[in-house]
Amino acid sequence: MGKSHENIYTIPNILTFSRLVAAPVVGYLLVHDYHAAALSLFAYAGITDLVDGWIARKYNLQTVVGTIIDPMADKLLMTIGVACLAVNGSLPVWLAVIILGRDVGLAISAIYYRWISLPPPKTMARYWDFSLPSAEVKPTEISKINTALQLVLVGTAIGLPVVPEAIISSWHLSEAMTGFQYLVAATTIWSGMSYVFSKNAVKILTKEEIQKRIAQAETKRKH
Template identity: 55%
Template sequence: MNRFPLTFRGLSNAFPSTRPLRLSPSLLRHSTGLLRPSRNFLSTQTPPPKPVLKENIYTLPNLLTVSRIIACPILGWSILEGQFHLATSLLFYAGLTDLADGYLARRYKMQTVLGTILDPAADKALMTTLAVTLTMKGLLPLPLTVIILGRDALLSLSAFYIRYTSLPPPKTFARYWDFSLPSAEVRPTDISKANTALQLLLMGATTVSPLVPMDVSSGLQGLQVIVGVTTVWSGLSYIFSRDAVRLVSSKTKSKP
């Protein structure tokens, strides 16, 4: 191995009284080793981001549900104007689409978390429209309307809170209203399903009653009591039931 030192002659000529600076090859090899990047540094990589769970919300069942919501203002107008034939037709359409969207979602595997939110929201919009307008026409007692709307308001506030607490971070305004990012799924209880059916029966019978030639007031009053009791019962069932709300994660729902 060559052991001859390297000499910087320019420095030795400028400063003749000093010794020339000599760097041996071994010193150069040792110093260059300090400049080599660490293998651990090169192998360190940022972990890939976790996949964001999304689902297709533009399905036929969801569109049918939205159409039911859009029909509510027309239904309310027809009741206030005394157009009970039109109101009955729209109520029949609402019931038909309610059955159709549920069947299509189950039959063709088109269930979405948005659907679990839209479907009860459409029912509540329909109930609210019917309860308010029928009460304004004097066909429905005010205390029963307060019970129905009060329970629905409490359930709606609870749904907003559950959506916020179950939404994966970051919790932004845009992500909160992006329902293609599922966070929690609301499952109606058995008594809630029965109460919804009874409410629809009461609202339908009350809407049709002006078109019926006979007196049906006694039957409607009995049905009103049953609806009032089951409405309170169904509201309490969401509080004490463990299966009413289910958190959604990538493990429980596969990506489309």
């Protein structure tokens, strides 16, 4: 009988899990106004986001679970960051509602697609077993752009309180930040709609595709 699990304990996935852990810590630091420490940890998350993707491609360590938890780590960091920045007044509430509202909609869709794509028997244990691939999410192009812009927005909002007031005033950073907020709002709405109308954003794997991916993962692990 073919195996239905893939090896998820790869360096890229471990780095991604570390970003998942870092997200609530960033939120804690923001709520307590430790902006310098929050900015450092946020920078770590950004660097590991680039590094884990590079390692996965260079050493052929891509996994189906990686396609799920990588954007999940980005979104968790984004969700916590945006919520905490809105709470302490660094971001306007209306923008936080747009960003978080889109993410809630995508999360509900992900839960739905995971359930309908899960091979029987459909149990909660199997549902949360991410080494059992059943569906693959392919971010749209505007979604990738929007994610990058949102990360820049959050990073800038975290970093501005660390910048001296004289620089903020002379470089008109507050005005630039306001314009950038409207840009992010527009791309957030656009990217949310792209998932609704794109036919390639979510792919439910067939039994044959699942077995093929597991076999490929086993071959990589043995070599």
